[in-house]
Structure formats: structure tokens, C-alpha cells
Amino acid sequence: MNLSSIQEDFKKTVCAQIELKPQGTDRFLVKTPFRFEDGDHFVIALKRESDGWILTDEANTIMHLSYWMDTDVIESGNRKEIVDSSLSTFSVENRDGELVIPVTDERFGDALFNFVQALTKVTDISFLSRERVRSTFMEDLRVFLKSKVPEQRLQLNWQDEKRDPAGKYTVDFRINHMKRPLFIYGVPGEDKMRDATISLLTFERWGLKNQSLGVFEDQMSLPRKPLARFTDVVGKTLSDFEQDNRERLGSLLDEVLQEGEGEKKET
Amino acid sequence: MLIPLSDEEIDALIRERKTTPRALFPLRLVEHNKHRRRDCEVKSASGNEFVIAIRQSVIDGLNFSVILMHRRPGFNTLFRLRRYNGMHGEHTNEIEGNKLDDFHVHTATERYQKLGAKEDSFAEATSRHWNLDSAIRCMLEDCGFDSAPPSPQIPFSFPGQTP
Numbered sequence: 001m002n003l004s005s006i007q008e009d010f011k012k013t014v015c016a017q018i019e020l021k022p023q024g025t026d027r028f029l030v031k032t033p034f035r036f037e038d039g040d041h042f043v044i045a046l047k048r049e050s051d052g053w054i055l056t057d058e059a060n061t062i063m064h065l066s067y068w069m070d071t072d073v074i075e076s077g078n079r080k081e082i083v084d085s086s087l088s089t090f091s092v093e094n095r096d097g098e099l100v101i102p103v104t105d106e107r108f109g110d111a112l113f114n115f116v117q118a119l120t121k122v123t124d125i126s127f128l129s130r131e132r133v134r135s136t137f138m139e140d141l142r143v144f145l146k147s148k149v150p151e152q153r154l155q156l157n158w159q160d161e162k163r164d165p166a167g168k169y170t171v172d173f174r175i176n177h178m179k180r181p182l183f184i185y186g187v188p189g190e191d192k193m194r195d196a197t198i199s200l201l202t203f204e205r206w207g208l209k210n211q212s213l214g215v216f217e218d219q220m221s222l223p224r225k226p227l228a229r230f231t232d233v234v235g236k237t238l239s240d241f242e243q244d245n246r247e248r249l250g251s252l253l254d255e256v257l258q259e260g261e262g263e264k265k266e267t
Numbered sequence: 268m269l270i271p272l273s274d275e276e277i278d279a280l281i282r283e284r285k286t287t288p289r290a291l292f293p294l295r296l297v298e299h300n301k302h303r304r305r306d307c308e309v310k311s312a313s314g315n316e317f318v319i320a321i322r323q324s325v326i327d328g329l330n331f332s333v334i335l336m337h338r339r340p341g342f343n344t345l346f347r348l349r350r351y352n353g354m355h356g357e358h359t360n361e362i363e364g365n366k367l368d369d370f371h372v373h374t375a376t377e378r379y380q381k382l383g384a385k386e387d388s389f390a391e392a393t394s395r396h397w398n399l400d401s402a403i404r405c406m407l408e409d410c411g412f413d414s415a416p417p418s419p420q421i422p423f424s425f426p427g428q429t430p
Binding site: 029031033035036037038039040041042043058059060062063066067068069071095096097098 | 299300301302304320322324325326327330332334344347350352355356357358359360361373384385387388389390
């Protein structure tokens with residue numbers, strides 16, 4: 001088979017799989033071979049708007065994603081950034097959940113290619129929510145700390161009973177009997193990091209003496225801005241809870257506990 | 268790699284006796300991102316946990332899904348056992364190599380899990396349901412739920428409408 005016949009085959013095959021089916025006034029269903037992971041094809045409709053033609057997914061893409069994941073998570077944080085950038089790269093608008101690309105200069109084919117690429121990139125977001133065994137990170141951290149810190153010096157889910165009887169600003173692990181108790185936060189994700197940031201800022205406002213440590217499950221996976229806010233208010237951080245950092249945490253605890261023994265005790 | 272559920276395990280979960288959630292009658296859907304939605308939790312006598320998820324496009328009422336999902340102990344996502352879809356466009360069964368363009372029902376299978384695809388990638392065309400109401404009824408009938416009210420007595424309502 002020569003190059004020109006291969007090219008001819010590409011053209012024939014690709015074109016043959018694209019079909020325009022009239023449905024209603026000034027509305028056509030664009031049938032393509034492009035589909036979601038479950039075999040359902042992308043919904044693409046060609047519609048006339050007041051000032052020209054558009055291709056729209058008729059809000060199907062995000063609805064379809066909601067079968068597999070909590071779509072609220074694509075409205076903030078890392079996933080929102082990825083979705084927004086995928087759409088803007090291909091000049092696709094998000095109209096309250098409906099993805100739309102205007103057809104400019106009657107370039108219908110270009111608009112379709114761009115639209116399909118954008119839809120593919122948006123649906124790839126579901127790879128970030130793959131099924132996995134639920135994380136044991138917090139449980140592992142708790143077991144580790146209990147093995148290193150004497151029981152009478154370790155408080156779990158601590159709150160300042162005087163200033164915060166409702167327990168709005170808690171500390172995962174508080175190591176006491178020191179002038180400046182050590183507050184340790186386990187940080188498995190973005191929500192927890194935001195809560196820890198708010199708690200530490202509140203303690204700062206109260207003038208509550210403490211030293212603090214944040215242990216991430218995976219710092220690299222977190223969005224930059226909230227991460228920057230957290231690192232501004234927390235004393236030290238460990239980027240993950242793998243073997244090297246477990247050893248670092250163990251050494252740090254040894255130092256803190258020895259330091260505490262020499263100080264005037266405070267509960 | 269996660270251990271796939273076998274076809275026998277999937278079938279047992281689908282057929283297991285379940286109580287029809289009261290939240291379906293009347294069904295109140297919440298609108299967001301141009302689709303209406305409702306999730307209902309279901310717990311069977313054996314302690315298995317399920318979720319019924321209902322979705323319907325605001326733009327195209329025939330584009331809907333009624334999904335029965337199982338909450339696998341220890342996992343972070345839900346396993347889709349059955350999905351009753353509207354007529355949203357085409358569906359292709361990758362393994363069987365056929366294409367549908369009709370109302371259809373997705374079923375989880377062992378073979379698609381082993382392929383690395385979504386568990387409910389297999390679908391068959393149906394004439395048993397033709398709108399959201401009948402799709403819900405088919406799901407209740409097929410998936411071990413106790414009896415649903417007969418069709419005319421199901422007062423579905425959407426935001427802004429009286430049930």
C-alpha cells in the first residue's frame with residue numbers, strides 16, 4: 001500500500017464516521033466516533049444562535065462525568081484549573097455546565113476538531129478520581145505517633161476548651177508538657193490543608209503558644225496557592241509520609257520530647 | 268490492580284433484596300450545571316450499601332440516567348452495577364463491536380473490568396423504558412427493590428413545579 005492510498009483510507013474512514021442528523025429547527029446532531037470510557041459517544045449538536053452557528057455538548061459532558069465522580073470537585077482547586085485551561089486552549093466556553101464552541105468564519109471542521117479535543121481533555125479529569133483503596137494515611141500517622149510519644153503526652157483531636165468549646169479549630173495531634181506544645185496536622189488533601197490553615201491562623205490571633213508541623217500524604221498533588229498559605233503559617237512540613245520522612249519525624253519527636261523533659265512542664 | 272467483581276458477584280448484588288427509598292416518591296431533583304440530579308442511599312438487610320443516582324439533562328429531557336451503584340467496602344469510588352440510559356446518542360460496545368442508538372441499559376461485567384474499561388461499558392438496547400419515570404420503574408423491578416407504586420401514582424416533580 002502506498003502513501004497516497006493510506007492517506008485516502010484515512011480520509012475515507014474518518015469522514016465516513018462523521019454524520020449530521022437533523023433534529024428540530026436549526027439543530028443537528030453531529031455523530032462522531034469519539035466516546036467516553038464507557039462506550040457512550042460524546043453528545044455534539046450543531047445549533048444556530050442569533051449571531052451564527054455553535055457546537056454544543058448540551059451539558060452532557062459534565063453530567064456524564066458525574067456518574068463517576070463528584071463534579072463539585074471540578075469547580076474549585078486543581079481540577080478546575082485543568083478544566084479551565086483545557087477549554088480555553090480550544091476556545092470552548094463553559095455556560096453553566098454546557099460546553100460550547102462558536103463556529104467562526106464558517107470553519108465547521110476546525111470547530112469540530114477543537115471541540116472534540118476539548119471534550120476529550122475534560123473527560124480525562126476522571127483519571128484523577130480513579131478507584132483506589134481508601135487511604136490509610138491518617139491511621140498510619142496516628143499509629144506511628146502513638147508508638148513514639150508517651151500516652152500521657154499525646155492528645156488526639158485537641159481543642160482549646162476555653163476559647164473554642166464547640167471545637168471549630170482542632171489539632172490532630174498535640175504533644176504537651178512543654179512551654180510551646182507541638183501541634184501536628186496530617187494533611188491528606190486540599191480540604192484538610194485549608195482547615196489546618198484556618199486553625200493555625202486562629203491560634204496565632206489568640207496568641208496561643210505552639211510549634212507546629214504539617215505532614216502531607218503527597219504535597220506534590222496539592223494546588224500551589226492554598227499550599228503557599230498553609231506553609232506561611234505552619235512551622236515545619238514533611239512532604240510525604242514515606243520511609244525517609246518517617247525517620248525524620250521520629251528524630252524530630254525524640255528532640256521535642258527530650259526538650260520537653262528539661263522544661264517546666266505545662267499541660 | 269484492583270480485583271474485578273465476577274459476573275456472579277455483580278448479579279448477586281443486583282438481585283439482593285433492597286428497600287425502595289422514600290426519596291423517590293415524590294422525586295425532587297436539584298438543578299445544577301444544566302442537569303437535574305438526586306442521589307439516594309440504600310442499605311440492604313445484609314449490610315451492603317448502594318446508591319441510586321438519577322440525572323437528567325435540562326436541555327434534552329431524553330438524555331437521562333438512572334444508576335444503581337454499590338459502595339464497595341474500603342474503596343473510594345462507587346461501582347456502577349446497572350445504568351438505565353435515555354436516548355442521548357450512540358453507544359459502542361468495544362468487545363462485541365456493535366453500536367446502539369436507542370434507549371439502553373448498561374450492566375457491569377467482569378470482561379470489561381479486565382479490559383481496563385469502565386465496569387458498566389456493556390449496554391443493550393431496550394424498549395422497556397422510554398422516559399425517566401419508566402427507567403426508574405425498570406431499575407426498581409430489575410434490581411431487587413420491593414414494589415414501586417404503579418405508574419400513574421408516581422408524582423415526579425421538578426424545581427418550581429407542584430408534585
